[in-house]
Structures are given as C-alpha cells and as structure tokens.
Amino acid sequence: MSAAGPRDARTGVYDSKPWLARYAPGLPIHIEPEYTDALEMFRATVAHDPDADIIRYFDGRLTRRELDEQSDAFAAALTAHGFRPGERAALFLQNVPQFVVAQLGVWKAGGIPVSVNPMNKERELGEILLDSGATVLVALQELYRDVAQHVVAGTAVRIVITTSELEYQTRGDERIFSGIERLELPDTLDLQTLLAEFRGRPVPVHTLGPDDIAFLTYTSGTTGPPKGAMTTHRNVVFNARTYREWVGLGADDVVLGIAPLFHITGLVGHIAVALLTGAPLVLMYRLDPGVTLETVAVERATFTVGSITVFIALMNAPGARGESLKTLTKIFSGGAPIPPSTVAAFERFSGTYIHNIYGLTETTSPSHAVPFGTRAPVDEASGALSVGVPTFDTVVRIVDEDGNDLPVGAVGELVTSGPQVVAGYWNKPEETATALPGGALHTGDVGYMDADGWFYIVDRKKDQINAGGYKVWPREVEDVLYEHDAVREAAVVGVVDSYRGETVKAFVSLRPGHSVTAEELIAFARERMAAYKYPRLVEIIDEIPKTVSGKLLRRELRARG
Template identity: 50%
Template sequence: MQTNGTVIDAWRRRVDGHPDAPALAWFDAVLTAGEVDDLSDGIAAALADRGVVRGDRVALHLQNVPHYALLFLAIWKLGAAAVLVNPMYRGRELRVLLDDSEPVLLVCADYDADALLAECRDTTVRGVLSVNARDFQTRDDERVFTRPASEPRDDDLLTAVAPGRPNGPDPASEEVALLAYTSGTTGPPKGAMVSHANLLATATDFGDRARVRDGAVVFAAAPLFHITGAVLNAAVALVRDTTLVFAGRFDAGVTLDALVEHRVTYTIGSITVFNALSAHPDATRSHFASLETVYSGGAPIPPATVAAFEERFGHYIHNAYGMTETTAGVIAVPPGERAPVDPGSGSLSVGRPLPRAQVRTVDDSGAPTAPGVPGELEVAGPQVVSGYWRKPDATASAMPGGRMRTGDVAVIDADGWVYLVDRLKDQINVSGYKVWPREVEDVLYEHPAVFEAAVVGRPDDYQGESVVAYVALRADVAATGDELVEFARSRLAAYKRPRTVHVVTDLPKTLTGKIRRAALADRALPTRTGSESS
C-alpha cells in the first residue's frame, strides 16, 4: 500500500479497483464502495451548497452510524476538516468546542437538531444538517432504535444530497483532515490538528501491524467521535478493500450479534468493551469465531483480564497505545506475539513501535534514559500532529522540536517492548516513595471477584499521601474491602498497599470507557451495603 498522499487518494484507488465490493454495513444494509463514493460525492455537493469551502470545519455530533464514514469522505473531498464532537455534549461542553473550532456547519441526529440549532446561536455555525439513524437498514432493532421513528425533516442529510462531484483539487497531505479534541483533564480541551498525512500514516501502519487484509471485516467498536474509532476503525477500513460494520452506540448484545452476522475479522475498543462482552450472559466462543485480530486501546489492560478473556473466548487481546496527538495508535503488539510483563512494575507491554514511529524515554532534563530505566515517553514521526489548533504556546510546550511529550511514564526494554508504568500526574507519594496506581490495580485484578479497579492517592497527615482503591465486583461474587486489603497485603511492598479498599457499584468512566481516577479522588461513590472497608 502507498504510504504517501491522503486517505482520499487511497479511497479513490480502492473504488477504482473494486467498486462493487462491500464497504459499509449497518444491520441488514450493505453499501458497496461505488455506492459510498457516489453518496459521499452527493453529500459533498450538499455541504458545498450550504457554503462549506476548502479549509472550513464541519462539526460531527453523531454516534456510530454509517453516515459518519460518508461525511468523512464528503468533507475531505471538499478539502474541509471534520471536527469530532462527543454527541453527549450540551451546553458549556459543546460551546467550548464550537467557539474554539469555529465550524460553519453542524451535523447531528435528527432528534437533537432543534435543540442544537438553538445552542449554536451566536457561533460561527450557519446551519444544521440532521441524520436519521434508521436510514439504509430495515430491521429497526429496538435495542438501538429506542426512540419512535421521526417525521421527515427539511434539513435531512440524505434529502439534501445533490448531484455531481466536488469541484477543485483534492486536499494536500499537510492540510487538516480532523480536529480531534483532547479530554481536557489537564485544562481546557485542545484541538489536535490531524493532517491527511498523519491520518494516512496511522491508517496504513496500524492496519499493517494488525494484519487488516483486503477482504477483512472491521467492526466499529470504538466511537468515531474519539480518535481511536475515527482512525483505527474507520480510516483503517477506508484505505483498504474492507467492510466497515456499524452498530450504533455500543451495546454488548448488539455487538455480539453483529460479530456473528457480519463475520467480523478485526476490531479495536477500550478494555471496558471487552469487559462488557465478557459479562454478557449469552456470550460464547462462537460469537468470536470469525475474529482474526483483537486490539484494545485507550486504557491499559491488566494481565489478568487478558488471560481471563482468552481462556473463555479463545482470543488474545493485543495491547495498543496512542494519543490524540499521535493520531491514535503508534505502539502495538504484533499478531502472533504475546506482550511480556515488565518484572519491575508488573505492567503488560503495550507493544512495539510501528515502523515509522520514533519512540524513546527521557528523564527530567530531557536526556534519553537507558533501556529498562523509567522515563517520560516521547513520540516522533509522521503520526505526530503539527500542533494544537490556534494554540502555539501549548504546541511548543507539548511538542518541542516535533516530539510529543506524552506525560506517560514508560520503560522500554532492550528488545523494544514498551511498558507503561503510569501517568506522571497520577503518581502517589507515600513517605517519599513513588507508587504507581497501575501496579496496585493490576494486583487487585488478580482477585477472582474484582471486575474493575482504580487506585488514587489521598492526603495523609503522617505520610503525605496514602493509597486508596475502589473496586467493582463481578456479578454474583462477594468480597469485602477488608478481604481485598488483605489480598493486596501479601503481594505488595508495605508502602504500596492500599490503606482502604472501597467496594462500589460502578466506577466513573469517560464516554470512551476510560476509568476516571480524578472523579474518585474528588468525591465518594455509593457503595454496596456492608462492602466498604475504611
């Protein structure tokens, strides 16, 4: 596969080669590459009729529906950029992104259109186009389509489709394809400027690493409003002769059915996706029979979770690592290999760098650390974005010399395996000793009753901070906080042991499945009666 140019270049080569091959699937609907190309041309014409020109931004406020892929292609054919917006955002969260990215148009679900149009007043948004999720398919699965069918709208995306192909040259490789916003955990969200070159580099190299072959079937498990879904599901699928399967917002039962119906061969999602599939009472090995490669990204995977999933379903979950600023995955475990565990931290490796990714660890002064010595992970290469949208100071701070300072503490061994120790900001200081929450969490995951775990530091008058854990238990399995404290006591040094383990009903997560440690540090959670140790 060619590694220069843009995703649109790769897409056109695909369509020219196999126009009748399936490209998108949505329940009982399948669209060929030729049909997708024609539809995206028509959508591009509709966007142009509404004033979208080269260099503009179009905000996408959608769940995982096939229109998302059509809009990506249409927007890129115009030389515009797609702004990824979490469809749960309202009010201030939405306004911050709109004010920063200044899109000229917003595309959203039909049932949100009127409310969002009102929220777009006094912004650069000149109009809204709506998407009806019932388009294409006829099944109307009640698990997905929970709202009554909508009345036709004048602003419906497919109704607006216009004839003809976009005029003007295709985008250049250095132009922005996506504005993907960081989570904002360390300040206001920043828009990473993902160029067409960034997008094609990751789509090509990660797809090669994951062995996504022509003829593969890719399931969009990760949300496309997040960099993982947009790149490692959608872009990986679009640049190859594959079928990209959509099933709406993640639902474990719907996902299991889709894996079987479409004979999915590859997917990537957060570890909470695989936890939910494991917890589904109907899940069996047969649901995963067609899968060839399975990846998890977005959050570290405890070794015990990987082992349990493989034992039950026969598939090894391959780790992957990336950031919004690195256009998603730049490190991944090769298929056929098993990630080793770092003997020092107990962390499961996130893999080896992709061929064109330059990865190293550095100390506080910025000097490279030796193999096996922890340091801050730095990434350079064609996947690293040029900077943050209209934030030169933040760009200079985070990406000095074009190298992304990730904020993650990592170890790289002599064989090139990368192990994430933890986030710098999450380090716990117990009497001057460093404690990495992940190491404690991985120990708790070894207990058969623990479904999810998160560890935070609490202020302590005597030792500065103490280690506190929150765990959610597996269904129909009992364990007390005191029992889990004792379990960790025999497996950790004294200063690393959790002082307290709270057994809770659920752990707070982002909409992409990451456990929010900060929320645990800020407030107490409801507990199961009689299951809290303090």
C-alpha cells in the same frame, strides 16, 4: 536476547527498524508514501471493486460506490450552501454511517471535519465549536434537540444538518433504538433530503495534500480546555497503513466498529482502515454487549481495536458464549491499561489473544504495538504487560524531568517522533511548542524500555500518588486487584489523608455472581504489594466511570473522595 544495534546503550533511544526485523521479520521496516491524502486512498479502493460492501449497519449495507456517490452529494450540498475550502464542519454523531458520509463529503468540499464526542454537554460542545470556528454542524436529531440547539447561536455555525440513527437500517432493534423516533426540527436541514436533492450534482475538485489537515480531534481537556489536534492527511494515511501491515488486514477482513468514531481509534483503526483496505466496517450505533456478540457471529467480523473495558463487558454479558467470537481472531486493545490477568481471562473465554497497542490522539492512534502473532512480555518486577514496540519509522526516547535521555530500564516520560505525530494544536502555538518541541511529542505518559526493546507504560504523570513521600502508580495497584476472581474492573486514585498527605483508594466493580468485601480486597492486595502501595480504602460500586472511549475518569473518582 541481545539488545545491540537498535539503540544507544547509554541512553535507551529507540529506533524501530532493527527491532522490527527481529520481532516481526515479515513486516517492512519502512513505509514509503502510497497516497497523498485519505481521499485518494478511498478513491483507489472504490475503483478496485465499487460494488463491494464498505459499511454494514444492522441489516443495512452501503457499497463503496454508494458511499462515494452519497459523499459527493454531501459535498455538493455543502458547497451550494456556501461552505468554502478550509472551513470546519463539526460531526456530533454516534457510530452511524452518516459519520463516514459526512467526513468524506467535507474532504471533497475542501474542508476540515471536527469530530465531537456525542457525550458532550452544552458547555463542552460550545467550547469546541468556538475554538474550531466550525461553520457547519452535522448532528443526530436528539443531540441537536437536547444539546446543540442551545449553543449554536453564539458560534460561527451557520448551517445545521440533522439526521436520525434510524436511517440506513430497518431492523429497529429495541435493545439499541428503544424510545428513538424521527424528529422534525425547525431551522435545520435534513441529511437524507440533501443527499437526494444533490445526488449526481457536480462536485468542485479540491486538491488535498499530505500536510493538509484531515480532521481536528479534541483532547479530553483533563488538564485544561480541550485542544484540537491537527491530524494531517499524511498522519492518517501512514497509520492506516500501519494497521494494514502490522495486523495483516485486507479486503477479506471485516472490521468491527467498537471504538467511538469521533475518537482517534475509531477515525483511524476503523474508518481509515476500511477506506484503505476495502474491508467492510460494521457499525452498531453504540455499544451493547449482547448485540455486539450477535453481530460478530452474523457478520463474521475478523478484526477490531478498542478499549479493554469493551472486552471485559463482552465476557460478562448475560449468556455470553466465547464461540460467538470465533471469527474475531485479530484483536488489539489500547486506550486504557490492560492487566495481564484480563488478557488471560479473555483468551480462556474466546480462544483469542488480545494484542496490546498504544498511542494517543497526537500520534494518530498507534505509536507502539505488539506484533500480530507475538505475545507481549510481562515485567517480572511490576507485573505490567508490555504495550509493544514502536511501529514503523518511529523513534522513542525516555527522558527525565529536564529532558535528558535515560538508560534502559529507567522510568521517565515517553517522547515520540515519527510520521504519525500530529502537526500541533489548532490556534494554540504556545501549547504546540510545549508539547511538540521540534515535532517530537512529549506524551505525558511515564514508562520505560527493557533491554530487549519492549516498552511498558507505568501511568500518566499527573496520576502519580504521593503517599507519605512514597510514589505509587495507580496502574500497578489496579493490576494486582484484577488478579482477584471477583473483580470486574478497578480504578485507583489518591485521596487526601491527614497523616500521609495522600493515601491509596481503590474503586472496584464486581463480576456477576461474585461477592467480596472491601476488607478482603485490602487483605488480598496487602499480601501482594509493598506496604506503602496497597489500598488503605476500597469502595465497591456498580460501575467505574469512564469516557466513551473507555478511559477511566479518575477525576470523578477523586471528587468522590
């Protein structure tokens, strides 16, 4: 296929427009602004059909009108308690309806939500509260009791609102809610009490603009303290539309909320998509594979986006049957490398192809994706599955260590420009200048573009292994290990070696009912890889440690040695 037109043949600079016309002729090549902010986007959805469901939580339902009214009440309650426009409110919650109510309510009060990982411990939560200067904390009761109450005293937080995951539903599924009880917590306000008290109260009107901050989303902090990415309303509206146009989503779809709502995928690929399209968002508190399979069947979910580890878990759930997922025909996966063998296995299981998608917190979810209905190519040399092509109005460069553009096929760092790239990091001008010079994001991801415009991610720059002077990318080794029938998940790291400096070590978990020895896996990889690449060490463990969003925690594995 000819590559003429969409790029400079010398440098490989990629402009999305011509390639979209080729690979996805039904898609627009440019997105014009439709709404100024995410709140305007939601209000248009409410006006269109106020009585349609927008959130489903087990046996509970919230209509668009009810979500609008409850978020109004939340905004009125915040304002009455002294919250002012521009202030920050931290949301320390799981995948519950209260997250969406609070986020909309903070916007209506003129504030900035700060999404917080519910797995954070005291030190991590304290860092985010101090860095953001949040004056409000909305937390699940148990998270406040066990974590937050021990750190809020040293921060700017002056209003604490707690809530229970038992609200908004009556089913009380023991697989999800076992051991959970409603708590009475001193010195906190109860969310449901506030919503009842302030229901129908007038809400001050605050004008939001496209360049106002929609939320602060904190990066994982693997290379230093967490940084709050300043995601604007323009970013959110643009990438909500990207999902809608790219996948072909509408009000008749049902969004399965498997990504954590605090994460950029959940914030945009779940919440913002529902606010824009009106498609109901199905929430399940936190992931249980068996409950998820049942929920897809009951709610007839049609679309989701999440880490590949979720789909691996669904395939391997006890008693899992692929027909449970027959309505889920629009599946995208990102956030972690996807081995081609896993995509093939899931398609055999469910009948549905998983489309790759790629982005970061700083690109407000997708910057690249496989066009819906198209199959990603696999690079013959490396065996890597393409992450797709850059999405609407996006330009991507591959650069060397000095920032020089590299030719097609050369491996270098991805540098992304487009309407989805965030404004910078909260109160961190030096980090912003380093990562986003001139507004172009230096992603820290290493990859290349082929002659037909498809992009491939090799790995993170910091994860490269130097084994006796040879460069090894963990992802390539992992992809080979995934080809073994017994391997459920694999993670590869470099560990200290007295002779080679570093050597390749693989941590592997096995599929139920399968067995294999470390020696057999080493031999399997040795037959398929260059001598310097295959793992010299393999450790079989029950579970690969991951973040709540499904990314491998390589630093924990390195520490194990």
